[in-house]
Amino acid sequence: MKYIKITLKPGKEESFKRFHPWVFSGAIDRFERQPEEGDVVEIIDWKGNFVGTGHYQIGSIAVRILSFMKENIDLEFYKKRLNVAYRMRRSIGLINGDYNNTYRLVHGEGDNLSGLIIDIYDKTAVVQAHSPGMHYARHTLAQALKEVMGDALQSIYYKSETTLPYKAELDPENEYLFGENAGNIATEYGLKFHVDWLRGQKTGFFVDQRENRSLLEKYSKDRSVLNMFCYTGGFSFYAMRGGAKLVHSVDSSAKAIDLTCENVELNFPGDNRHQAFAEDAFKYLDTMGDQYDLIILDPPAFAKHKKVLNNALQGYRKLNAKAFEKIKPGGILFTFSCSQVVSKENFRLAVFSAAAQSGRSVRILHQLTQPADHPVNIYHPEGEYLKGLVLYVE
Numbered sequence: 001m002k003y004i005k006i007t008l009k010p011g012k013e014e015s016f017k018r019f020h021p022w023v024f025s026g027a028i029d030r031f032e033r034q035p036e037e038g039d040v041v042e043i044i045d046w047k048g049n050f051v052g053t054g055h056y057q058i059g060s061i062a063v064r065i066l067s068f069m070k071e072n073i074d075l076e077f078y079k080k081r082l083n084v085a086y087r088m089r090r091s092i093g094l095i096n097g098d099y100n101n102t103y104r105l106v107h108g109e110g111d112n113l114s115g116l117i118i119d120i121y122d123k124t125a126v127v128q129a130h131s132p133g134m135h136y137a138r139h140t141l142a143q144a145l146k147e148v149m150g151d152a153l154q155s156i157y158y159k160s161e162t163t164l165p166y167k168a169e170l171d172p173e174n175e176y177l178f179g180e181n182a183g184n185i186a187t188e189y190g191l192k193f194h195v196d197w198l199r200g201q202k203t204g205f206f207v208d209q210r211e212n213r214s215l216l217e218k219y220s221k222d223r224s225v226l227n228m229f230c231y232t233g234g235f236s237f238y239a240m241r242g243g244a245k246l247v248h249s250v251d252s253s254a255k256a257i258d259l260t261c262e263n264v265e266l267n268f269p270g271d272n273r274h275q276a277f278a279e280d281a282f283k284y285l286d287t288m289g290d291q292y293d294l295i296i297l298d299p300p301a302f303a304k305h306k307k308v309l310n311n312a313l314q315g316y317r318k319l320n321a322k323a324f325e326k327i328k329p330g331g332i333l334f335t336f337s338c339s340q341v342v343s344k345e346n347f348r349l350a351v352f353s354a355a356a357q358s359g360r361s362v363r364i365l366h367q368l369t370q371p372a373d374h375p376v377n378i379y380h381p382e383g384e385y386l387k388g389l390v391l392y393v394e
C-alpha cells in the first residue's frame with residue numbers, strides 16, 4: 001500500500017529512535033499532499049528515511065504511530081497486534097474461566113495500538129476509539145477481534161460517542177458491530193457484577209481498580225468501610241467478602257447507587273452490612289461521624305488538562321484533608337487519582353499537605369498503580385495515569 005508521506009523537520013526524528021508513538025504537529029515540515037483525518041500516513045525524516053506508519057488527525061498530536069516497520073495497516077496487522085495483546089493477558093493468568101472474565105484487552109499505546117481501548121466482559125468486547133483512524137478501522141478491528149478470540153467472543157459493542165475528538169465531526173453511533181447483548185453479568189476475581197455498556201460510564205465498569213480492590217479485601221476484616229465515589233460498587237463488594245463489619249457506599253449519581261445496590265445484592269443477597277447513599281462527597285464527608293476506619297477515595301479525574309492542574313491539586317488536598325480529619329485512629333485510607341496530568345509526585349504532595357493539615361501521624365503502606373492489563377509502553381511514559389496510596393493513620 002502506498003500511504004501519503006509526511007516529512008519531519010530536521011532533528012525531529014530523534015524521539016522516534018526511542019519509539020515514542022506521537023508525532024506532534026510542530027514536528028512536521030511538509031505533507032506530500034493533504035491527508036484526510038483518519039488516513040494512514042507514512043512518516044519520513046528530513047533525509048527521506050522511513051520512520052513509521054500511523055493514523056493522521058488534526059490537532060496537537062498529528063499522527064499516532066502504529067508501526068515502526070514498513071507494513072500495511074490492514075486486517076492482518078490488527079490481528080497480529082490483538083493476538084499479542086490476548087496472548088499476554090492469557091500468559092499472566094488474567095483470563096481465568098468463571099473466576100475472572102473481566103479485563104482490558106487493549107490499552108492504547110500500552111499495546112502498540114494508539115487511540116484504541118478494548119475491554120472484555122465475559123463474552124462481550126466493548127471497543128472505544130479515541131482517534132478518527134481507529135473509528136474508520138472499527139469494522140476491520142471487529143473482524144480481527146472475531147478471528148483472534150474465536151468462540152470466546154459473542155458480541156462486540158462499539159462505544160465512541162464521547163471519546164472521539166468532536167471537531168472531527170465523525171458523529172459516531174454507539175452500536176453492536178457483531179452479535180447482540182450476550183448477557184451483562186461479568187466476573188472479577190470471583191465477584192459478579194452487572195455491566196451496563198449501553199448507559200454506563202467509560203466502557204461500563206472501572207476495570208483498572210481490580211488489583212487495588214483485591215488488596216483492600218485483605219484489609220477489610222472487622223472494619224467499618226466508607227467507599228466514596230463508589231460508582232458500580234467495586235470496592236464495596238470486595239470489602240464485604242473481606243469480612244467488613246459494615247460498608248457504606250456513596251456517589252453523587254443516583255444511577256450509580258442503584259448499580260451498587262444491585263451488585264451487592266448479586267453477591268451478598270440480603271446482607272444488611274451494606275448501605276448506599278446518593279450524596280455529594282464533600283457534603284457527606286463534612287457531616288458524617290467518625291465511625292469509619294477504612295476509607296476509599298476514588299474520585300473522577302479532577303484535571304483533564306494541564307491548565308487546571310493547580311485547581312485539581314487543591315481538590316485532592318481538600319478531599320483527603322476531610323478523610324484525615326474524620327478517620328478513626330488506626331484507620332486505613334485508600335486514596336487515588338486517575339488524572340493523567342497529575343504526576344505521582346504531585347499527587348503525593350497534595351496528600352502530604354492534607355495529612356500535615358490534620359496533624360496526624362501518617363505512614364505510607366503501599367504505593368499503587370494501574371494493573372498489568374493496563375500496561376505502560378516503556379517508550380510512552382504518558383501511559384501511566386492511575387496513582388494510589390494506602391495510608392495508615394495513627
Ligand code: SAH
Nearest residue numbers: 206229230231234251252253280281298300
Ligand atoms: N471507585 C469506582 C470508580 C469511581 S468513578 C470503581 O471502583 O468503579 C468516579 C465516580 O465519582 C462516578 O461514579 C461519579 O458519579 C462520582 N462523583 C463525581 N463527582 C462526585 C461528587 N462530587 N460526589 C460524589 N460522587 C461523585
